[in-house]
Amino acid sequence: MAYVATRGGERAIEQSQRLFKAEMGEITPERVAEIRAAMPYLIDRVMGEASLYDEDLAALALAQTGGELYEAVLLLRAWRTTQPRIAVAEPVTQEGLFTHRRISATFKDIPGGQVLGPTMDYAHRILATEVLDGEVHRPDPVEPAARPSPARQPSVAEWQAENGLLTAAVPDTTVGNDIPDVTREPLLFPAKRAHTLQSLARAETGGVLALGYAAQRGYGQAHPTVNELRLAEAEIVVTHPRGTQFSAGRVKVSQAEVVDKKGDGLRLGFAATLGWNEVKVIAAATLDLNAEGAPKGAPTEEEFFLYHTEGVESSGFCIHFKLPHYVTFQSSLDAMRDAKAQKAATEKSPEPAE
Amino acid sequence: MSLHPVPSDFEARCNATFDAVMWALARPGVMRDLPQAGLAQVVDALIDRECAVHCPDEALAMLARRTGAELVGPEAADHVFAETVTPEMPDRLACGSDLHPEDGATLVAGAVFGTGQRLRLTGPGVDVEVIVTIGGLPGDFWQRRAGAMRYPMGFEMLLVDGARLIGVPRSTVVEVL
Amino acid sequence: MTLQTLTKPWEPMSYGFLDGSAKREIRRKMIKAIAVPGCQMPYASREVPMARGWGTGGLQVSLTLVNPAMRVKVIDQGADDSVNAASIRRFIARVAGTPTTMDTLEADLIQSRHRIPEEVLREDQVLVLQVPNPEPLRPVQPNMSIARQMHADADYGRMWLQLYEQIVRSGRVMQGASYPSLVHGRHVMTPSPIPRWDVPKLHMAKHLTILSAGREKRIFAVPPYTRVEPLVFSDVPYKVEDHADLTCHRSGTRGFFMNEIPQDDGTLVFEVSDSAWGVKAIRRRDGEEVALGETWYKNGKMPS
Numbered sequence: 052m053a054y055v056a057t058r059g060g061e062r063a064i065e066q067s068q069r070l071f072k073a074e075m076g077e078i079t080p081e082r083v084a085e086i087r088a089a090m091p092y093l094i095d096r097v098m099g100e101a102s103l104y105d106e107d108l109a110a111l112a113l114a115q116t117g118g119e120l121y122e123a124v125l126l127l128r129a130w131r132t133t134q135p136r137i138a139v140a141e142p143v144t145q146e147g148l149f150t151h152r153r154i155s156a157t158f159k160d161i162p163g164g165q166v167l168g169p170t171m172d173y174a175h176r177i178l179a180t181e182v183l184d185g186e187v188h189r190p191d192p193v194e195p196a197a198r199p200s201p202a203r204q205p206s207v208a209e210w211q212a213e214n215g216l217l218t219a220a221v222p223d224t225t226v227g228n229d230i231p232d233v234t235r236e237p238l239l240f241p242a243k244r245a246h247t248l249q250s251l252a253r254a255e256t257g258g259v260l261a262l263g264y265a266a267q268r269g270y271g272q273a274h275p276t277v278n279e280l281r282l283a284e285a286e287i288v289v290t291h292p293r294g295t296q297f298s299a300g301r302v303k304v305s306q307a308e309v310v311d312k313k314g315d316g317l318r319l320g321f322a323a324t325l326g327w328n329e330v331k332v333i334a335a336a337t338l339d340l341n342a343e344g345a346p347k348g349a350p351t352e353e354e355f356f357l358y359h360t361e362g363v364e365s366s367g368f369c370i371h372f373k374l375p376h377y378v379t380f381q382s383s384l385d386a387m388r389d390a391k392a393q394k395a396a397t398e399k400s401p402e403p404a405e
Numbered sequence: 406m407s408l409h410p411v412p413s414d415f416e417a418r419c420n421a422t423f424d425a426v427m428w429a430l431a432r433p434g435v436m437r438d439l440p441q442a443g444l445a446q447v448v449d450a451l452i453d454r455e456c457a458v459h460c461p462d463e464a465l466a467m468l469a470r471r472t473g474a475e476l477v478g479p480e481a482a483d484h485v486f487a488e489t490v491t492p493e494m495p496d497r498l499a500c501g502s503d504l505h506p507e508d509g510a511t512l513v514a515g516a517v518f519g520t521g522q523r524l525r526l527t528g529p530g531v532d533v534e535v536i537v538t539i540g541g542l543p544g545d546f547w548q549r550r551a552g553a554m555r556y557p558m559g560f561e562m563l564l565v566d567g568a569r570l571i572g573v574p575r576s577t578v579v580e581v582l
Numbered sequence: 583m584t585l586q587t588l589t590k591p592w593e594p595m596s597y598g599f600l601d602g603s604a605k606r607e608i609r610r611k612m613i614k615a616i617a618v619p620g621c622q623m624p625y626a627s628r629e630v631p632m633a634r635g636w637g638t639g640g641l642q643v644s645l646t647l648v649n650p651a652m653r654v655k656v657i658d659q660g661a662d663d664s665v666n667a668a669s670i671r672r673f674i675a676r677v678a679g680t681p682t683t684m685d686t687l688e689a690d691l692i693q694s695r696h697r698i699p700e701e702v703l704r705e706d707q708v709l710v711l712q713v714p715n716p717e718p719l720r721p722v723q724p725n726m727s728i729a730r731q732m733h734a735d736a737d738y739g740r741m742w743l744q745l746y747e748q749i750v751r752s753g754r755v756m757q758g759a760s761y762p763s764l765v766h767g768r769h770v771m772t773p774s775p776i777p778r779w780d781v782p783k784l785h786m787a788k789h790l791t792i793l794s795a796g797r798e799k800r801i802f803a804v805p806p807y808t809r810v811e812p813l814v815f816s817d818v819p820y821k822v823e824d825h826a827d828l829t830c831h832r833s834g835t836r837g838f839f840m841n842e843i844p845q846d847d848g849t850l851v852f853e854v855s856d857s858a859w860g861v862k863a864i865r866r867r868d869g870e871e872v873a874l875g876e877t878w879y880k881n882g883k884m885p886s
Contacts, residue, residue, distance in 0.1 A: 410597065410598075410650070410676065410677055410678055410679030411597065411650070411679060412597040412598075412649060412650065413591070413593075413597065416596075416597050416602075417649065419602075419605075420647075420648075420649045421649070423609045423646075423647075424647070424649075426609075426613065427609075427612060427613070427616065427647075427790075428790075430613060430616045430617055430805075431616050431790045431803075431805040431806060432705075432805075432806060450606070450609060451606055451609055451610055451613075452606070453602070453603050453606050454603075455603070455606075455607065456610075483610075502734070503734035503735070504730060504731065504734040506614070506618045506621055506623075507611065507614040507618075507621075507623045507624065509614070509617075511610075511613060528766075529619045529766050529805045529807065529808040529809075530616075530805040530806055530807055530808065531807055532806075532807045556618075556768065557618045557621055557768060557769070559617075561613060561614070561617045574616065574617035574618075575617050575618065576617055576618065576619060576766060
């Protein structure tokens with residue numbers, strides 16, 4: 052006789068996975084293609100959190116996990132970690148971005164102009180229930196502007212720096228493999244600037260929002276104004292072993308700069324991520340803006356927000372509490388019972404007076 | 406995704422090398438066998454582009470460079486590979502800091518076992534004490550080592566004689582008999 | 583130099599899942615962890631195909647150490663058959679082609695969550711403990727950077743104060759599992775959430791213990807023959823769980839760490855937590871020839 056049905060454990064695992072998958076049915080190339088086409092913002096969010104830009108793989112991860120976002124991101128990250136690094140792309144600059152949307156809240160108009168681009172900001176949020184009644188919802192075609200906005204736009208912060216409103220950031224000249232990579236080395240504090248920005252770029256959207264919102268509501272020292280928000284495409288320029296530089300394609304990126312007054316100037320918070328995800332970059336830039344000088348243990352302190360917005364780590368730890376903990380529980384129970392017994396014993400027989 | 410649970414020869418060799426290295430440091434003074442002779446084994450198992458390596462020997466330096474590691478002076482190195490240890494080396498190696506003891510270097514060096522100074526090792530990994538005879542190091546090496554380190558700061562040593570390996574981590578107290 | 587010298591043959595997956603660079607980094611950090619017993623060494627902690635908090639730290643160490651000749655045992659809460667242990671064991675066997683075992687005596691490498699087996703581990707065995715929280719100071723200092731400075735200064739005053747307050751309030755140290763322990767007289771370490779019963783097994787042990795926290799990205803170690811002393815006051819001795827006189831209702835074995843199982847009628851029964859030990863005891867009782875190893879505890883007591 053077996054002490055416990057060992058095979059049972061493995062069979063249970065197998066069957067539980069089958070149950071999970073049974074509800075989703077077949078995963079077909081068509082399904083993956085449909086997810087990719089129908090949910091670009093979800094794909095973007097997942098790619099950003101996974102630090103892996105591949106729309107097909109992101110769509111596949113969503114299909115495979117039934118849209119369980121944390122699982123989808125974990126799946127992509129676990130895949131990413133096994134991939135070789137062939138090249139490190141050239142840095143992208145704001146001026147070089149192929150810009151779809153670019154707005155600033157600091158000025159009515161900005162050099163280069165406000166470009167509304169694709170957004171639901173001013174839409175009335177009404178469900179198109181007619182679709183459920185059998186009608187097809189066809190978006191109205193876009194009417195091109197008489198004069199297209201320029202594809203490339205100058206940086207607002209640069210204009211502010213030129214006009215003495217803020218101190219321009221010192222350009223980091225580190226290139227290639229020398230750029231610290233938070234997926235290949237531990238995050239230590241005070242964090243390297245690259246590690247901070249990389250961590251925010253791959254942070255979980257909801258987590259960044261929760262802490263960024265806390266800072267915006269008043270648990271931070273700085274009140275953000277959106278200096279510049281951009282949705283753009285960035286050219287991935289790599290160097291061929293022969294030495295020629297070429298574009299390997301374009302990736303969607305979002306970036307936000309938020310400002311607050313500091314003394315007689317402005318200070319800047321920055322965040323960027325793969326894919327288009329406005330909420331995330333604004334919230335993340337708010338945290339970056341608030342990080343300097345934040346007290347230890349505050350939600351705006353770098354260590355606090357970088358640890359607690361790491362989606363794969365936080366979700367994994369949260370669900371790990373489902374694992375059996377009966378050994379630790381037993382150990383605590385033993386200490387509790389003993390303390391109780393000791394207390395009862397002392398109460399029964401008080402120390403005799405000397 | 407198909408699976409490939411068979412290690413390549415390189416993988417198997419690095420795995421065996423690290424097994425020897427790990428146990429050498431876990432049991433200071435107890436001799437271990439490397440899969441093949443030479444310091445190069447340790448380069449293969451440990452070194453890549455994330456490392457800063459000091460390597461006075463040309464051939465080993467070439468090998469280290471090919472892994473993508475940066476070649477640096479002894480003070481800036483996280484790994485030092487030396488067929489022959491020079492007298493001033495203990496004073497020049499990185500010992501890390503109290504905050505980051507992990508920044509202390511690993512010195513992989515040639516030595517001769519069975520001749521030379523008789524040493525008594527004590528500390529973690531040593532069952533009471535172990536006596537070893539190690540030659541091929543500068544005469545006052547062990548005194549200088551002791552002077553250079555303040556635990557938990559210090560450096561690790563992997564001494565290689567052919568395909569044999571002895572480890573001396575910073576936690577080991579070495580007494581010359 | 584040719585292109586071929588710069589590349590390696592294509593493989594669908596690296597042996598043992600982790601690629602060479604991940605393994606080398608873990609090796610380098612393991613060296614430092616062994617060299618400074620009980621000191622937490624930061625490491626990159628790559629993502630693995632398992633959720634954080636589910637043994638990814640232990641798994642990365644195991645995957646770095648395994649080879650096809652290494653026999654692996656995986657336990658969770660002392661049991662080889664718990665679903666998570668089964669899942670990890672299956673994964674290691676799948677990606678590294680390793681033989682597996684449930685018998686502590688047969689294992690070369692034991693990955694465990696929350697327990698150390700009851701049979702004495704040998705000089706050639708490695709115990710890999712999964713660690714959820716590597717920082718023993720967290721209850722008194724949740725900030726990692728400050729806690730690191732406290733370790734650097736060997737500033738354990740607040741830790742002692744906390745233990746003292748518990749004694750004043752409750753008459754005893756209330757720490758259940760994860761009992762903070764001083765390693766090699768220098769670094770306070772969490773032994774991972776093993777019960778107090780198991781902590782003395784680390785003291786001057788013959789085997790090598792590697793503790794790895796994947797989510798928190800810290801690795802630390804207890805080499806063989808290293809002092810591991812639970813933090814206690816000289817007049818309030820260390821107390822393990824009161825399990826010395828409990829008997830396993832299934833195997834009849836006695837004097838080991840037990841799981842307490844509440845019954846429908848309001849009573850309790852106990853079963854031995856080390857499932858492989860329990861299995862062997864049952865098989866021996868049923869007349870099979872089974873090798874039982876020497877145990878750390880003898881008649882429910884740890885010989886000092």
